[in-house]
Amino acid sequence: MEEICKHLEDIQEIKVASELVCEECKKVDGWWVHLRTCQTCGATLCCDSSPAKHMTKHFHHTGHPVASSAEPGEKWLWCYEDEAFVEYE
Ligand SMILES: [Zn+2]
Ligand SMILES: [Zn+2]
Ligand SMILES: [Zn+2]
16 A cells, blocks of 8 residues: 655646756766656756765755656656655556
8 A cells, every 4th residue: 555645646747857867967067877857846856876866955955845757667756755655657
């Protein structure tokens, strides 16, 4: 049984990455492993397997709780605040 948080339940339409690059890594010629898209502001940033962990930093700086995977073929959302995960169609 999945436990879904309020933040995930509130999402009506999922924001997708406009470009498959980490916006912050791109500025400093950094590299990343996987990309995530913030569901509050639409920023696409790198995951926790990446050296700079920009999406986690974004959550701590902005409080934007939910990120989706921006990887092609991956359809899931993650809430940092509640550590809740959900897959979608
Ligand atoms: Zn939540
Ligand atoms: Zn990054
Ligand atoms: Zn954001």
